[in-house]
Amino acid sequence: MTTTPAPVRTRAGDRAAPAAPPLRPRRRPNDTSQWIAWAFVTPLMIYLVLFYAFPLYRNIELSLHDYTPRAFVRGNAEFVGFQNYADIFGSSSFAKAATNTALFTIGSIAFQYAAGLALAVFFRANFKLSAVLRGLFLIPWLLPMIVSASAWAWMFNSDNGIINAALRVVGLDPVNWLTSPDVALTSVIIANIWLGIPFNLVILYSGLQNIPADYYEAASLDGANAWQQFWRLTFPLLKPVSAITLLLGLIYTLKVVDLIWIMTAGGPGDTSTTFATWSYREAFGAGNPDFSPAAAVGNLLIVVALAFGLIYLQMQRKLEKQ
Amino acid sequence: MTGTRSLWKTLIALALTAIMLFPVYWIVNVSLTKTSNLRRSPPSLLPLDPTLEGYVAAFSQQLPQLGTSLLVGVGTVLLTLVVAAPASYAMATLNLKGRQGLSFILLVAQMIPAVVMAMGFYAIYLKLGLLNSLWGLILADSTIAIPFAVLLLQAFMSGVPTELLQAAKLDGSGVWRTFVSIILPLSRNSLLTVSLFAFLWAWSDFIFASTLNRSGDLIPITLGIYKFIGNNTTQWNAIMATAVIASIPAAILLVVAQRYVAAGVTAGAVKD
Numbered sequence: 001m002t003t004t005p006a007p008v009r010t011r012a013g014d015r016a017a018p019a020a021p022p023l024r025p026r027r028r029p030n031d032t033s034q035w036i037a038w039a040f041v042t043p044l045m046i047y048l049v050l051f052y053a054f055p056l057y058r059n060i061e062l063s064l065h066d067y068t069p070r071a072f073v074r075g076n077a078e079f080v081g082f083q084n085y086a087d088i089f090g091s092s093s094f095a096k097a098a099t100n101t102a103l104f105t106i107g108s109i110a111f112q113y114a115a116g117l118a119l120a121v122f123f124r125a126n127f128k129l130s131a132v133l134r135g136l137f138l139i140p141w142l143l144p145m146i147v148s149a150s151a152w153a154w155m156f157n158s159d160n161g162i163i164n165a166a167l168r169v170v171g172l173d174p175v176n177w178l179t180s181p182d183v184a185l186t187s188v189i190i191a192n193i194w195l196g197i198p199f200n201l202v203i204l205y206s207g208l209q210n211i212p213a214d215y216y217e218a219a220s221l222d223g224a225n226a227w228q229q230f231w232r233l234t235f236p237l238l239k240p241v242s243a244i245t246l247l248l249g250l251i252y253t254l255k256v257v258d259l260i261w262i263m264t265a266g267g268p269g270d271t272s273t274t275f276a277t278w279s280y281r282e283a284f285g286a287g288n289p290d291f292s293p294a295a296a297v298g299n300l301l302i303v304v305a306l307a308f309g310l311i312y313l314q315m316q317r318k319l320e321k322q
Numbered sequence: 323m324t325g326t327r328s329l330w331k332t333l334i335a336l337a338l339t340a341i342m343l344f345p346v347y348w349i350v351n352v353s354l355t356k357t358s359n360l361r362r363s364p365p366s367l368l369p370l371d372p373t374l375e376g377y378v379a380a381f382s383q384q385l386p387q388l389g390t391s392l393l394v395g396v397g398t399v400l401l402t403l404v405v406a407a408p409a410s411y412a413m414a415t416l417n418l419k420g421r422q423g424l425s426f427i428l429l430v431a432q433m434i435p436a437v438v439m440a441m442g443f444y445a446i447y448l449k450l451g452l453l454n455s456l457w458g459l460i461l462a463d464s465t466i467a468i469p470f471a472v473l474l475l476q477a478f479m480s481g482v483p484t485e486l487l488q489a490a491k492l493d494g495s496g497v498w499r500t501f502v503s504i505i506l507p508l509s510r511n512s513l514l515t516v517s518l519f520a521f522l523w524a525w526s527d528f529i530f531a532s533t534l535n536r537s538g539d540l541i542p543i544t545l546g547i548y549k550f551i552g553n554n555t556t557q558w559n560a561i562m563a564t565a566v567i568a569s570i571p572a573a574i575l576l577v578v579a580q581r582y583v584a585a586g587v588t589a590g591a592v593k594d
Binding site: 034036037038039040041043044047048051052054055056057058059061062072073075119122123125127128129130133135136137138139140142143144145146147148150151152153154155159160162165166168169194197251254255257258262276279280283284291294295298299301302305306309313 | 334348349360404412433445446465472501532533543551568572576
């Protein structure tokens, strides 16, 4: 390691800037046999087949059979075709879960994005401590979910939570944040917005860095104020990055189980149950595990996530071409 | 920009950071509160009468869980590196045919909800007897990190100058030697980034822990806290003390490697 010539290391080590133009036409030495290349990829391929493809296949199989806990152990579950899918679509929980999933994802990403963008624009200016404080904003994103979720659960506690204590101080009535059917979903959305702000801030901030400073100088010379600069310059130029941030946020938010499960377990009733928590509850929640409908809900979730995922990949490709 | 305007911005930024980090402060505050004061209304905003009883309870009950999480985290990092680094090397520098298809698969793999993976793993582990085992948990946790690791590493390795690889070849260095003595040392920073994230994700994982390792002797800290909450809702100081301890790796990560954390968040999002 120490024998590596220093200049080379710094050159490749600082990958922020594009590599210097190569002397020769840029082509990889391609006489290396494909066999060797594939040998290096083999562990990954085996890994993907065993630990991605196989669980997903098992999951499809679960959803097409009627797996009771006993059939699970014996391995003699009855094949029922698409019955589990028909059941979940006909289930009384379906409409509620669909509405909650939509409210949870849209509510979360709309506010995360707005707050993240406002903060990114604010932190774009260089002031004292700006880098340090921006770094501190990452903390919610790095904390283990159980830590954040239990902290919010305690803050939202009806009797002893700090939030109700604050409401009492200003003369408002306390709210049963996690135990009232009308508010539980809002409470988990608030916590999830808090969790997602760092991610939005970081991506949008890095997007802002790619807007040349001369544009702003020219705009100031033309007498545009900060508000106009934002709406006529920043926001339009940031559109591709915004689209990507929102889509990634959407895909992440669709998957959320742990936050909701730890705070409300999807309740009271199923007032804060999303597709992801519904699936988790059927399979691993209290009571008898019901893997087959759980797998059906899970596969439905995959289809939705992948649909948005493909849109995301399409957009990213477009962005790269620009 | 004038000095006063900059000062104002700093003050506003401090206020915003304080609001944002209030829940984090609250975790620390509650962790230092006496059990008898937990139900006081309104709660004390400052730990004026601090106690370590929460931490004593946390350490006496959660030490094995912390150890388990450490093992799972380290295991996940090693597995991730062993699988991802050679593959990234081949994708980046060996002209691998099918590289684009593989990248696509890895991007899509990252979008699969963990709860779905957990069910598949559960069904498989039940047959293999891997439920409630550390190995099972390490394998499952690594699925969070490996696609990300390959994409990040191969993006970095593609930037290694071609001339360097050709020079190595002229010197008679084989593919394996080039990988070990040129590519790996050069990729130190991105290997570090990948390791940090793999560790943090494995350490923080709740879904796999709560499904694949529910009743084992060795449960990770995330599940330790969850069961702690379920068993005693009166001792929130101890719960929050455990939460503080469980957040140490995240804190270290932020202090030691803030630059890489931001790089990791943006990798695969804006450019990959």
